[in-house]
Amino acid sequence: MTRIPFKAILAVPALVTTLLCSTPVVQAQETNAAPLPAVELKVAYPNLKLTRPLWLEEAPDGSGRIFVVGQDGQIWIMPKDRNGSEARLFMDMTDRKPHEQSEEGLLGLAFHPQFKTNHKFYIYYTQQLPKRSVISEFQVSAADANKADMDSERQIMEVAQPYWNHNGGCLVFGPDGYLYISLGDGGLGGDPHTLGQSLNFVYSKILRIDVNSRAGRMPYGIPRDNPFVGKKDAEARPETWAYGLRNTWRFSFDRQTGELWAGDVGQDKWEEVDLIVKGGNYGWSDREGFHQYKDRPSGKKWIEPVVEYAHSPALAKESKFPEHGLGLSVTGGYVYRGKKLPKLAGVYLYADFSSGTVWGLRYENGKLISDGVLVKSNPARPITSFGEDQDGEVYVTAFDGRIYEFEEAAPSAAAK
Ligand SMILES: [Ca+2]
Ligand SMILES: [Ca+2]
Structure with a gap:
């Protein structure tokens, strides 16, 4: 059994509502926890609805243009006027039909760090046959x-x-100028080809490549300090940055610390947030969240998640975080470094696609300081991505067609 695909979730809102009761609990792990602020999601472009938006990014060229990606194959430029009712079509590849099945499509976009002068950008999309x-x-x-x-x-x-699902799909340039790419385990469910722990393929990984150089006949270069370059395991893919990831749909770099945060979508039980380090093994498919999944080989070292959450109330009781709240498919976000909401500074924002819940966590010196619900569940607003503009302000894209931004909750709402 695989995770419930996007379309199936949208088709059964009643099921989702039943499964995903809202649990607005702020769970402090330490007594000195910095409180999480009360925030709300506000529609950023009230007169605009887009078809299946799943990524947002501002071009790094000083133009102030916000780009949004649609799963069917469009990239739009949002109007400067927030009350505008039209988005400009920057790219249209709908004729190549990238979106055949639920997890396929135009899934990722990254602007080259020197976009202002070289006008290059990168996309991730699905094609068929093969x-x-x-x-x-x-x-x-x-x-x-x-x-x-x-x-x-x-x-x-x-x-x-091999299958329609678990394609990863996130492209991000790191602070080092290299392109990081997430790829899932290939798909179906339960890692049928045991690709999760294999170093010999690009599946189940975050890759790191150099788009500005070429390694031999390859269309990209391999950074020499990638963790598996020149190591004993000659078969290991040199593009590997980290592995053992089931389906890292979204990841980001903290623009202040350079840390790499990822949401790794789980199988039937656990969703997880990971702090990704060079050469790290994140456990799939030996592990799902903090739990054994397939094997229990001795002597293996996995890096445990920062936080996990369960698919059901019964499972949640077995979690280290029983009060966290539930979901079915994690959407990794950003550490907030904007100016609009100073109380949110340093909080890692993440969400669940199916429940629409937004959580925030603080993590300091290797410890989870606080973790809690920031925006209550709303299955009618399936959160596909977070997006960051050049000022570090954070947005949300959702399959209700809307783009959201964060604002401080009204005092009445905060008091509830
Ligand atoms: Ca796949
Ligand atoms: Ca893991």
């Missing part, structure tokens, strides 16, 4: 800065996909 993930470089049209040049494609990577 089923595969494609990561490509594109350039902006020389004639129109608000249009992608569809003829400029340079393929960086193609990954065969």
Whole structure:
């Protein structure tokens, strides 16, 4: 059995509502916990609805343009006027039909750090026959800065996909200028080909590559300090940064500390948030969350999650975090470093796709200081991604077609 696909969830809101009761508990792990502020989600563009938005990012070129990705194959530029009713179509690859099944589509976008001068950006999308993930470089049209040049494609990577699901799909440039890519375990359910712990394939990993150089005939370079370069295991994929990840749908870098935070989507029981370190093994499919999944080999070292949450109330009782609240599919977010909400500074924001709950946690010196619900569950607002603008303000994209931003809760709401 696999995780419930996006479409199935949307088709059975009653089931989701039953499964995912809201548990607005702020669970402090330490007595000196810094309180989490009361915040709300506000529709950022009240006159705009988009089709299946799943990523948001501001172009790093000083233009102030906010880009949003749609699963069906569009990239839009949001209007400068928040009351605007039209988004400009920057890229349209709907004719290539990237979105055939629930977890397929145009899934990721990253602007080159020197986008302002080289006009390059990178996307992650699905293609069929054979089923595969494609990561490509594109350039902006020389004639129109608000249009992608569809003829400029340079393929960086193609990954065969045995199944429609667990494709990862997140592309992010790190503070080191390298491109980080998340790939899931290939799919179906329960890691049928035991790819989770294998170093010989790109599945179940976060990869780190250099798009500015070439290794031999490959369309990208391998950073020399990648953890499996020149190691005894000659078969290990040199692109590997971290492994043992089931399906890291979204990850981000803390813009202040450079730490890499990831939400790794679980199988049938546990969702987890991980702090990703170089060469780290995050356990799948020996482990799901803090729990044994398949095997119990001796002497293996996994890095445990920062936090986990359960799929059901009965399971939650077995968790280290019984009061956390539930969900079915974690959406990793950002450590908030914006200015609008000073009380949220340093809080890692994350959510559940199916319940629509937003949580925040503080993690200091290797310890979880606080973790709790920031925005109560709302299955009618399936949260696909968080997005960050150049000022560090954080947004949310959801399959209700809306883009949200955070604001301080009204005093009445905060008192509830
Ligand atoms: Ca797959
Ligand atoms: Ca894990």
